Amino acid sequence: MTALLEIRDLHASVGDKPILKGINLTINTGEVHAIMGPNGSGKSTMSYVLAGRDGYKVTGGDILMKGESLLEMEPDERARAGMFLAFQYPVELPGVGGMSFLRAAVNARRVEAGEEEIDQLGFVKIVREKAKLLGISDDMLKRAVNVGFSGGEKKRYEILQMALLEPSMAVLDETDSGLDVDALRIVSEGVNLLRDPGRAMLVITHYQRLLNHIVPDQVHILAGGKIRKSGGKELALEVEESGYAGIDDAA
Amino acid sequence: MAATTETIAQVEQATGKYKYGFVTDIESDKAPKGLNEDIVRFISAKKEEPEWMLEWRLKAFRRWLTMTAPDWAKLDIPPIDYQDSYYYSAPKQAEKLKSLDEVDPELLATYEKLGIPLNEQKMLANVAVDAVFDSVSVATTFREELSKAGVIFCPISEAIRDYPELVQRYMGSVIPVGDNYFAALNSAVFTDGSFVYIPKGVRCPMELSTYFRINEQNTGQFERTLIIAEDESYVSYLEGCTAPQRDENQLHAAVVELVAMTDAEIKYSTVQNWYPGDENGKGGIYNFVTKRGVCRGDRSKISWTQVETGSAITWKYPSCVLRGKDSVGEFYSVALTNNMQQADTGTKMIHIGEGSRSTIISKGISAGKSQNCYRGLVHMHPTAENARNFTQCDSLLVGDKCGAHTVPYIVSRNPSAKIEHEATTSRISEDQLFYCLQRGIGEEDAVSLIVNGFCKEVMKELPMEFAVEAQKLIGISLEGSVG
Numbered sequence A: 001m002t003a004l005l006e007i008r009d010l011h012a013s014v015g016d017k018p019i020l021k022g023i024n025l026t027i028n029t030g031e032v033h034a035i036m037g038p039n040g041s042g043k044s045t046m047s048y049v050l051a052g053r054d055g056y057k058v059t060g061g062d063i064l065m066k067g068e069s070l071l072e073m074e075p076d077e078r079a080r081a082g083m084f085l086a087f088q089y090p091v092e093l094p095g096v097g098g099m100s101f102l103r104a105a106v107n108a109r110r111v112e113a114g115e116e117e118i119d120q121l122g123f124v125k126i127v128r129e130k131a132k133l134l135g136i137s138d139d140m141l142k143r144a145v146n147v148g149f150s151g152g153e154k155k156r157y158e159i160l161q162m163a164l165l166e167p168s169m170a171v172l173d174e175t176d177s178g179l180d181v182d183a184l185r186i187v188s189e190g191v192n193l194l195r196d197p198g199r200a201m202l203v204i205t206h207y208q209r210l211l212n213h214i215v216p217d218q219v220h221i222l223a224g225g226k227i228r229k230s231g232g233k234e235l236a237l238e239v240e241e242s243g244y245a246g247i248d249d250a251a
Numbered sequence B: 001m002a003a004t005t006e007t008i009a010q011v012e013q014a015t016g017k018y019k020y021g022f023v024t025d026i027e028s029d030k031a032p033k034g035l036n037e038d039i040v041r042f043i044s045a046k047k048e049e050p051e052w053m054l055e056w057r058l059k060a061f062r063r064w065l066t067m068t069a070p071d072w073a074k075l076d077i078p079p080i081d082y083q084d085s086y087y088y089s090a091p092k093q094a095e096k097l098k099s100l101d102e103v104d105p106e107l108l109a110t111y112e113k114l115g116i117p118l119n120e121q122k123m124l125a126n127v128a129v130d131a132v133f134d135s136v137s138v139a140t141t142f143r144e145e146l147s148k149a150g151v152i153f154c155p156i157s158e159a160i161r162d163y164p165e166l167v168q169r170y171m172g173s174v175i176p177v178g179d180n181y182f183a184a185l186n187s188a189v190f191t192d193g194s195f196v197y198i199p200k201g202v203r204c205p206m207e208l209s210t211y212f213r214i215n216e217q218n219t220g221q222f223e224r225t226l227i228i229a230e231d232e233s234y235v236s237y238l239e240g241c242t243a244p245q246r247d248e249n250q251l252h253a254a255v256v257e258l259v260a261m262t263d264a265e266i267k268y269s270t271v272q273n274w275y276p277g278d279e280n281g282k283g284g285i286y287n288f289v290t291k292r293g294v295c296r297g298d299r300s301k302i303s304w305t306q307v308e309t310g311s312a313i314t315w316k317y318p319s320c321v322l323r324g325k326d327s328v329g330e331f332y333s334v335a336l337t338n339n340m341q342q343a344d345t346g347t348k349m350i351h352i353g354e355g356s357r358s359t360i361i362s363k364g365i366s367a368g369k370s371q372n373c374y375r376g377l378v379h380m381h382p383t384a385e386n387a388r389n390f391t392q393c394d395s396l397l398v399g400d401k402c403g404a405h406t407v408p409y410i411v412s413r414n415p416s417a418k419i420e421h422e423a424t425t426s427r428i429s430e431d432q433l434f435y436c437l438q439r440g441i442g443e444e445d446a447v448s449l450i451v452n453g454f455c456k457e458v459m460k461e462l463p464m465e466f467a468v469e470a471q472k473l474i475g476i477s478l479e480g481s482v483g
């Protein structure tokens, strides 16, 4: 088993405010890990730091993907190297047609890999197929990216992008929040289809019920900018029952 | 179509910074430098014009001598030495040509670099092209098919000889010779341009297109276009402009007049990509253009769509005079400035007719150290009973060294007239940019996507062929604006 993602003693600040205070985490290829933790504990911050967002400063430690440090790479380079983030709050791009956006993303990756760009017609076919599995309508595909989508539609659209981009490391930030029961099942099935021996996933969630659908190999509890506890999927049940009170903040 | 599937990245790769920065080496035939009555006579004689045309030019020239350049725009215009320029320059072999085969191959190659292979366009795009190379129309295609429909589409110099009654009746009827400094200058020294006449009840069977290009060093380009749409007729006209890269500034002062009769419709689209100068503001075209249309007849409609990405300085206000009852005026504009470019552009909607309606959608994008100003007038005359206007002006700032300004003038002399004005100014948000980057899209492409999204409402008004080119242009023009 090889490590796909290795986070080593990662410290990061937003502005002058330290948020991540020494995170250690290794995810092997083929594995799915879940992260739970109270509001404001730094989960989204961690996802942004992994993706290299401007303003999220790494003050110590390292992040390795497939053995290579990501720290010197721009966000788009990381993305093309296989890092994908399903946003907790997907962003609206007024006037930007969904199809051209998706195609630009896919082609950016193909160009990097030295492959032919995909043409419009072929692409539309592929998108339609994948969208259908996720219950995304043609009408939604025709609209501007995320504009006027409901909360649940936005989350599904994130998973569609993941399916199209086939990342090696996918971070899903609260993809289950705001989904109704049916959507939760559809999205989870979509995610499970993408489970692959060559791919790893990090699923951020507040709810144990998601982990019934997407069964994780490991669960970690993040609190106060550190991982306080790690365990199997039963750890999620524990949290569900007794909350975060039992997690030792001082650990 | 191949062009539609091309991505911005590809185009950037293929084109580099300024796509059209090359000079064609063709011997040209030019008048001596400077401007005086003799030059005006020279131009008129070269064009074998009738006496009335010469008189008209001389009247304009004398008028121009008494005028001063407008200074009310938010533009910093260096002094222009009108005596240090050539006013006539024609490719040497400009004798009449019967077919494209007779056109200088080097000229045709130039067009090809511009992306308008005439031969191909003839067959594929169903677009008739009247290409203006410097000052003389070189090739006019599709003449025959058009003439079957009764449509006249020819160089204006030809129209002056062949259709003098029409030209005399309409030229200067929308923009009088003394309308403004640059229009007067144009009236005195214009060398070519297009003439379009659509007879009653005719829907022009194809989109008409003219490509303008300034090639000769130190030549001002003064083209003049006149479009007349008779009752119940329709025409869509496309104008594209490019100029080679030069260190000096060049003046371009065009005049475009549109006349729409009862139930007629004219759609006029421009993609302007004159050389904008370099990052430090050296060189570039001064684009001082007067464009105006009059909706003479009831229910007539004139629609201006412009995508302005080039020129060092743009001074341009395509306008509509809405005389007819229930006539309609539209102005859709994208003005993008980068580096040291300056643009002061907008429209005038003059409502005279009862129930006349106008829509103004303006999208200004400023990047680099550029200044971008929307200036617009909506004027409701006392006769404009129940007239309506809707104006939306959106500005987008890329970076923090540029400026966006909105100067709307509103005059309402009729209490039943309704005027709505909306304006926004925004920046490309970091959220949006990061979202695109996270999907692997490079920063420049991301900005281009977001900016094109911002312009969508205007872009969709452009004919398909033009929209694709305009989209790419926006990407190219934004190069170097981020990072």
Ligand SMILES: Nc1ncnc2c1ncn2[C@@H]1O[C@H](COP(=O)(O)OP(=O)(O)OP(=O)(O)O)[C@@H](O)[C@H]1O
Pocket: A014, A015, A017, A019, A037, A038, A039, A040, A041, A042, A043, A044, A045, A046, A088
């Ligand atoms: N741009 C910012 N400026 C200042 N503080 C910030 C910024 N972004 C995040 N923070 C702070 O960092 C902390 C962690 O936020 P983060 O969004 O990572 O939490 P989270 O674990 O994802 O919470 P939730 O479960 O509510 O999504 C919070 O205290 C938050 O207020």
Ligand SMILES: [Mg+2]
Pocket: A043, A044, A045, A088, A173
């Ligand atoms: Mg969060």
